[in-house]
Amino acid sequence: MDSLSDYLLLSALLFSLGLCVTLVRRHAILVLIGIELMLNAANLNFIAFWRFGPNPEALDGLLFVLFSLAVAAAEAAVGLALILAVYRRYSVTDVENIDELKG
């Protein structure tokens, strides 16, 4: 059987890959996808800790993931709507060219 650290390792890898995608890619949608990846890495951690934890009969880890899924869906919807709105306004989806986010 696999151990907790395997799952944690995989989730850490996923998280870092997500972070890299967010930081490195040009396309705004890919930035969003990177964020989704990080969220899912966190979810994997929740489930792994739930299953390998001392008391898997208490379902708190699962419930947390359930809520986090809902929040992630909401986040994706709003994020995509924002990307669409930005695209309408500036005709770009390149985060390099959107630089008005400053005081």
Place this chain on the structure above:
Amino acid sequence: MEVLLLSIKEQLVALFPAVLQPLAGHLLSITPVLGVFAGCFALTTVLERKALGRIQNRFGPNRVGPAGLLQPVADGLKMIFKEDIVPLKADRTVHFLAPVLLATTALLVFSVIPFGQAPDGRHLVPVDLEVGLIFFFAVGSLAELAVFMAGWSSRNKYAMLGAMRAIAQMISYEAPMLLSVLTVVLISGSLSLVDIVGTQAGGFWHWHVLTPWGAAAFLLFLTAALAESNRSPFDIPEAESEIIAGHMIEYSGFKYALFFLAEYLGLFAMTSLAVTLFLGGFHPPIPQLAFVPGPIWFFGKFVVIIAFFIWIRGTLPRLRMDQLLQLAWKFMLPMAVVLLIVAAAWHRISLTWGPVFGWLFCSPPVIMAYLMLGRGGAGKKGGPRVYRYVN
């Protein structure tokens, strides 16, 4: 018959070495399902063409084999030997993957449907998942992805438009479909199809379709199933006269046949689900008839619904895109929500006072909701059509 089938499987599994036994067991459960439904596909194409022919006052296929029964064989041979054309600018990988994914998902969903039960309580089901229904819909929803892949990879605007239409339609009808299925889940308290069938055992008066909410949910489910599998009158995504064949336009030969197969298999899956959820699955209508094996009952009900679908295809004209979306969002979705509430009320009432009171209290809201929602839709029909997404 169920005992026979199960024991054959056990005998065969015992022939394999112990390491391979689970794998062999699964394969042996899969094979009959694959075979039976592929056969169904072949027969249904003939049946449909013949029935449509009769409805349109002509003969159907009647040349190949006795009464045209070998027609699908001929069709299949033709498809296989046709040239497989891939457009030059197409995305080759995705173009290849789309039909594969579609056919795979269409086959996968059959794995949770119970076809019969041996007297010792074992079910004739490939996998008895506790979350069978969720599995069914999760896998079924992959079809959207496959359709998108097909449309996008073809580099053809008709394909893209057809795919977009199909996806919009599938997403729209998935919501009322899920909600109408949820009524059954609410009553039987389980997501496992085996359990849901189990609550309908013992005669047709236990079937979910014979309750006020069940009847309405069944009709909603059938309508949504038609739309989900892109059949007439909801066949806008692949309307020949409008956008040729939608997302399948750039496919030919065996890949095209796969699309065709997947479409029919999707329809079969929906029909099987309808039989399982609402019509008591493999259970006979009266307990005295239990000596007839379950699969026979199952396929009997299955054929009735398929015939109903063919009949509808022969009679109803195609809907317009805006009518289609209005039907989904303005009539079916609110109706399904009302049914959910009514089902909850039914559960409470028939538990405490019996089904007579249940009928008494639960049918008026269903009828009222139908009248009100239906009238709301009728008011719009006369108005001018609004063109969106045209410019």
Place this chain on the structure above:
Amino acid sequence: MAVEWLWLIPALPLLAAGVLTLLPTTAGRAASFVATGSMFLSFVFSGLAWLTTLDQGEFSRTTFDFVWFKTGTAALKIGWVLDPLTAVMLLTVSLVGSLIFLFSVGYLAREERRVTFFAHLSFFAAAMLGLVIANNLLLLFVCWELVGLASWLLIGFWFRKPEAAAAARKAFVVTHIGDMGFFVGMIWLASVAGTLQFFDAGAGCLEETVVHSLGAATILGGLALSTVITLLVLWGAMGKSGQVPLHVWLPDAMEGPTPVSALIHAAAMVAAGVYLLARLFPLLDAVPDSGSLVAVTWVGSLTAFFAALVALGQTDLKRILAWSTISQLGYMMLGLGTGGPAVAMFHLVTHAFFKALLFLGAGSVIQACGHEQDIRRLGGLRRRMPFTFGVYAIGMLALAGFPFLSGFWSKEAIFHSAQVWEVSRIPFVLAVAGALLTAVYMTRQMVYVFFGEHRNSSFQKSFSERAVVTAVPLAALACGAITLGFLGTQAFPLFQEYLEGETAVLAWGDLIGWGSLGLIALSTLLSVGGMALAWGIYRPSQFDPARQQDPLNRWFPRIFRWLENQFFLDEWYRQTVVRGTCLAGRGAEVLDRLIWGPVVRLCAALVQTVAWCSRLADEQLVNRGFDRVCRAVRQGAAWCSERQNGRVQTYIKYVGASLALVVWVLILIDRS
């Protein structure tokens, strides 16, 4: 009907209100049918509920609680209670309410917004019924506020009329001034008692343990905690029940349709305050000689007398009734303070009947006379509306305490308990004086409206006072006004004993006893004497309202002016609030100009001097170094602002880098 199903009683009108909201505005007939039907149905259910309390034989109290919602470990419970107090109140509210609903069907037959009206009326009744069955102060408070909201909707029903809108607003604001006290009291109670359940198997806030502990605890000044909390709650009850000084909204509330006035005054809103105090009586009575009971008594007796006095000088038909309501509510408070909830509830019930009767009778008169409400322009209706005259006379006699009608017995019970109150005699004297005045002003109104010549030009001959929807409620209420009193006579106090859970015995001795007999004689004397006095002053042969001024006005013009204008309380409030604010503002200005101004100028001069010195030092000494620092800061800022380049990814990069930093710092801390 068991207590689990008690929720049906408020749910029915609430459902009706919901259905009515969805109906098209043209479905007036269906709307009135649905609303009245649901109200009658809840009356039937109330009757069933009442029967279950009788079944138990002894004093019965059943509660039904359930968890509303849970957050973590804390669960919020609410529930209903069924005991004699609830049952009596339910019966009264639903019976009087349904009769008023029935009357409204006829009264508002030509109103365009009938559907809305019935929706609001049903909502009002539902809120009131919910208030009655609550077994939890929070639920009670919620319904209490809903009652307030519904009354705002109903008083302002004719919102296009500016007076009606203003009256609705006034009622809302004034009652909410009272509600502030109630709210604070409730929160306080919740924090010290830990629960707001009334009865919870020994742990509720009205049960022995909690009441005892609250009575034992004292805060500053030696007041018991229970007294302080109940005083706050009393402030809320005073707002709702129109007690001086928060009564000002109630006469103005007459702007609403007459059935609304009847409902507000007879059974529903104003009774809520008295009901609340009766419900919380264990808490009020937690310590012997509790200050809150004393306060209740004083407030009640003052209100009773004061409002009766004002009613003498009013000329608006409904306004007189409104002031009499305030006065009668004062009696209830007086009864509650001196004799406990049974006495108060008895008067509440009898009052509900005859006051509803009077209001509905007044409604008939108003409708028949083309919406004329000034009694000086009415008159001689005795011949034209004999039925209305008859029932109105019954209601009036009951209110005036005419012997053996319901008001007589309930008022007598209040006198009885007020007379033996140890603290002071003055409330008793005030109550007696108020009773005399009651007889006088009601007779005055009768004479004005029903006797003498017919003075109204817009009388509608077509109006039928005997239409079923009008006559049935009036007749039923008149029966109640006559007979209900016999339930609670001194000799056979069925009602009081039912409320207190004892078995009533027939004891003629109590009636014959010197004290009771004397009181009966006294109150007979008061009511008959008062009526005779008023008849002497106002009888048609003596006085003609069409040509003469009111006799009181002729004899004591200055006093009458005070009465007429309700002791100028409204004006007084306006003057004190507005002028107080103005004066404070002007005082502040003078203070500013004479004292703070010069001080500020002095300070300014000082600071200027210092600044001049400092400038010298600055320019010569500091600037050199400071300039260098400035340059460095500017360069640093430029560097920083370059980092802030407006790109999302840069920012995420910083976040990620900080994350990495935190992780590594944690690791390093862990190692050391």
Place this chain on the structure above:
Amino acid sequence: MSLTFAIIAAIVLTGAIGLSVLRKTVHCVLSLTIVFFGLAMLYIRLDAPFLGFALVLIYVSAVTILILFTVLLTRNREIETDVSPYSRGSIAGLIVGGSVFAGLIWMIYRAPLSRGITELESPASVKSLGERLMTEYVLPLEVIALLLTAAMIGAVIVAMKDPG
């Protein structure tokens, strides 16, 4: 580490790496779905099949389709063809990501993790999940429902074309 886990992890990582290096946005999104499939398999392996299928249902059928639609609605030619798919300063980004990864790994290997696993009689049943959701977690559930509604309305308003 068992063989099954290794295979699934390989699938997940293939998808993740694919999505970070592929040029076409649609390809990236498609490889994202591979990641989700892998994760769903892991959930099922960890005895949470309900969540696994819910992940597929929500992410693959809803979120991915949404993303794909957005990709089609915001077509940007220059990115897809000429310009490098990576933004300026991507080296710094990689360094940041790498250092976060290094820190996490370090922590995982230092943490006193229990090696044992409690056996479950059955996978987490949907029924008990629902019961917890309706009793103890009812307030969060309501809040989530509100959030989803608000997000949906907000997304529609943000993405709607201006009427003027």
